[in-house]
Amino acid sequence: MPPSGSMSQTSPHLTPHFCFSTTALRDFLRISRSSVDDTINQQLNALVTPARAGFDPSSTLHRASRPLARQVDAQSCRGFKDKALFPSWQSRSDVLNYCALVATSPDPDDPIRIEAKNEKNQEMVVDERLDPYSARSLLNEPRTEKLASVVRQERGIENIIRSRTWGIVKERCGETVETWEEALAGWQRANAQL
Structure with a gap:
């Protein structure tokens, strides 16, 4: 802090x-x-102290190459x-x-874990031919893994x-x-x- x-x-x-x-x-x-x-x-x-004499108008008469960092x-x-x-x-x-x-x-609040637990409790069997999206939760990684990836990046x-x-x-x-x-x-x- x-x-x-x-x-x-x-x-x-x-x-x-x-x-x-x-x-x-x-x-x-x-x-x-x-x-x-x-x-x-x-x-x-x-942080660099400006010129003590103030602005010099003649400094703009000629184009200079890029000034070195002061x-x-x-x-x-x-x-x-x-x-x-x-x-x-x-x-x-x-x-x-x-x-x-x-x-x-x-992570007890992980939506994927909660969803998997609910599905297990319901012991619901879904035929993927009828519902091709039924396996979507298996494709998702837990949010802790997503967070770890973001932190590494x-x-x-x-x-x-x-x-x-x-x-x-x-x-x-x-x-x-x-x-x-x-x-x-x-x-x-x-x-x-x-």
């Missing part, structure tokens, strides 16, 4: 229902990613990482870890996004920590001591 006053989105109220609603889960992840990771260059640009001062970078980037990553990790736990737990996406974002942070902030995993672990250790 991000600290209060954080610029990132906080975790939603975590319940199994939230996880099984894969649309809500994916929406949370998409919105969180778009607020920090997808706009990383713009956010870092906003370095962001260490204090601004640290504040951005501590208040926005890492809390956002931690929030998404918390959600994915919780939903992974839900996906590996027994989203963790893969998360890894790609964090690697890309960390590469930009390293370049713009002069960061020496090699991987996002090491950087996040360091932030977690520092916050655990508070």
Whole structure:
């Protein structure tokens, strides 16, 4: 959970229902990613101190090649990482870890299990020639398996996004920590001591 006053989105109220609603889960992840990771260059640009002399109109006389990304001062970078980037990553990790736990737990409310139990209780025999859809519940996977698949997929996406974002942070902030995993672990250790 991000600290209060954080610029990132906080975790939603975590319940199994939230996880099984894969649309809500994916929406949370998409919105969180778009607020920090997808706009990383713009956010870092906003941290760069504007020119002290103000806007120079002569700067528009010549078209220049793409300007090099400007370095962001260490204090601004640290504040951005501590208040926005890492809390956002931690929030998404918390959600994915919780939903992974839900996906590996027994699900007494699984509609497929309930339907199978009801059919077994009724001991109904249906001829598939008369009702070709009678076996449809056998084709469906339990929702815990569907959730586990979504969590695996989203963790893969998360890894790609964090690697890309960390590469930009390293370049713009002069960061020496090699991987996002090491950087996040360091932030977690520092916050655990508070």
